[in-house]
Amino acid sequence: MQSIETFSTTHLIGDRLQLEHLAQFCIMHQDPQVMATLGGVRSHEQSKIIQILSFENAYLRFDWSTIYKNSRS
Template sequence: MLQPPQPYYHHDFDKSLQRTNILSIYIMQVEQVEKFSSDRLTASCLCAEDFSILCQMHQEPNVMATLNGIRSDAQTKQYLHRNLEHWQRYGYGLWIFRDKTNGEFVGRGGLRNIYVDGNDEIELAYALMPIYWGKGLVTEMAKAMLKVGFENLEIAQVVCMTLTTKHHNE
């Protein structure tokens, strides 16, 4: 089995393009999961059409308090671009989560390659709109994403980071 590619670091994206051939071979060998669902949520891979809901999320002070602060539309556009490139590069990334009953935007979550303390890691990332806090949805999202990561994408381990001040979600 081929070894996973080196993580995508947004600060050196242009340099990492030199690894495209190796990455393409690896991506073809894993099952890309663009859509899945849990008991109360549907998930679909991030796409350009999600820009407006990401802008809404990135302007929400309570959400962004632990995610490096409010982002402008221009910053959100860069964020979207980086995460779309991550999908193209690895065959996984962020998903948009919606309520199964009404289709409303609940949040975003996913698996992203990052660099932490000198190590290449795959992060379980998530953010939820405040109206959905306290309903167990982060746990539901995390379980579904981990199932996809371990069973479909054959990811061996995942890290997740949060701040101790982040107690509203669960």
């Protein structure tokens, strides 16, 4: 069985979590507004540890990173 690596809709693009997403997660984890309902702001080191553990298990848990198409650079 072949696994899905990416998907898209009219407005979203979804990719399996990869280490290249780490910088985006670190920025998100340091934004007080974003993290207000997610346990509070995290340090870069906390984000890195959490995301590396998630990335290592991404293929087992099918974790995805999704973004709006118009925000992809």
